[in-house]
Amino acid sequence: MAYTRLTLPDRPLTLRPGLIAAPRLAGFLILVFLAVGGAIAWWQAPGLWRDWQISRNPVTVADSEVRDGKCTTRKAFFTDCEAHLVWSHGGQSYETEVSLMFVDIHSGDYYVDVVISGDKPHLATLSLGVEKLWNRIAMFAAFTALFFGGALAVLWQWIRAARGSRQLAAPGRLMLIPTEITQSQTARGVTQITYRDPSKPKRRLASNFARGEDPLMVWDDQGNARALAVRHETAALPALLDRGLMRVDLSDAERRAALDLLAAEETERFGAPQTETAPPKKKLHVLRGILTFFGIVLFFVLAALGWWLWYVLGASSQYDRVGMEINNLMPAPVNDWACGKLEERFGHLNAPWGCTAADHVSWK
Known part of the structure; x- marks a missing residue:
């Protein structure tokens, strides 16, 4: 079943870094888990x-x-x-x-x-x-x-994607393979395409396409569409190609000849070319991801500090479990100040954990 007559040059080729993507919001999911x-x-x-x-x-x-x-x-x-x-x-x-x-x-x-x-x-x-x-x-x-295992599972997918992308970025001969797209999600101008690994159909991989980029699609004789991917001679995971063939380091002449061939095939099948040949605009979202990560961390830190202040200054009981845990983690001068504030309000009662003396009862 022929999907395309396209071939790649018989020489080592380099693919653009980062073609295998981690699950969307992987960092956030790991933090939540x-x-x-x-x-x-x-x-x-x-x-x-x-x-x-x-x-x-x-x-x-x-x-x-x-x-x-x-x-x-x-x-x-x-x-x-x-x-x-x-x-x-x-x-x-x-x-x-x-x-x-x-x-x-x-x-x-x-x-x-x-x-x-x-x-x-x-x-x-x-x-x-x-x-x-x-x-x-x-x-x-x-x-x-469940939760720590979920974090490890997402982390493993993240590591697998990073390792696969590094392997694909090394020079090597490439073989074209059709693959099935299973899902497509677009958020903030980035489309994440999920596809099957033809050698292991149960394995799902993902690749991100920036605004203006699309996966390269090919069709069989019955009109069934598949995304065109490449398998690297030394990499374990296949990577999707884009419609402009900008993900692989072809010369301008090689890229133009390949796009002309694809356009001719689509004209034969549909009466007009389906492939856009304009190079896609490249956009980087690394800074946004870093800011999101630190924003989430900052949120949890501020939430913990807010809870601690409420516990020290306004809680109705000295035995709030979360407040005691946070207070016990504070540096000694801060912990001493907090225990002093708690003792002002609850000094007639036993001390909570983090503020007790050696007898585990009286205030330190």
Whole structure:
């Protein structure tokens, strides 16, 4: 089944760099996956580690109280519980916040006790947390694998695209191959074409075309259209050609002869040439991508700082989990200032994590 009579010169040719594109918004997707996975780890990992230690030597405390306990079930079986625990042991009073996440098909209330570690009495949780410990670990592992695995998958596609583009940019003989286009998306003047690798039909690749560029299309005897690509003798991935043949380093005479041949073939088939021979305008979007990346990073940094300031100056409780985590990461002088502000408002209560002395209770 002949798609075209076009041939390329029998000599090493160089392709334009960057012909294999990473998935659209790859950097943003990686950041989102990492942010969500990191947030889940930040939210649940400390509690899992605490409850694992408690489960080694659990002790139920009678002199205890569960305040503001609440469990919420979403999507029929995703359950998260929160509570404020107050207990006494060995003449010392303690209090802490507990958050749990697990899978359960349950209706009605949960009846719980306060359980502490016999070895570390300052560690406490709900009896439900110990009962559902392996359930919680499995759910935590599934969610972190999903989001961190998603980030790695996108990163792998990014690396594969960069490596493939470098291989294609090296001089080498090229072989023309037709390939199927599966998707086309245009955003901000750039069209990303997704196409199949003919040698591995399940593998999808992408290539970006700037405004004024289009993929080079050819047709078989039945009128079925395919994009024309090239396979490099030393590269693993094929690359799409453009309608003006500007992606390959042909001489002006070679390019003109090739375009004339394509125009003649299209005239035979359609009655008029379909290929535009004007060289496309080249546009660079590297700076925009860099600014977008740093803009996203700046957004998350400012959001974290805003949350921290709210926690230090306006939160109704010293036990806000996110606020405590951010405050604990602050440099010592900033942390000392924040703990001083918190102590002004909550000095009559136990200190939160990040502001505690060696006894894990009093203010430092």
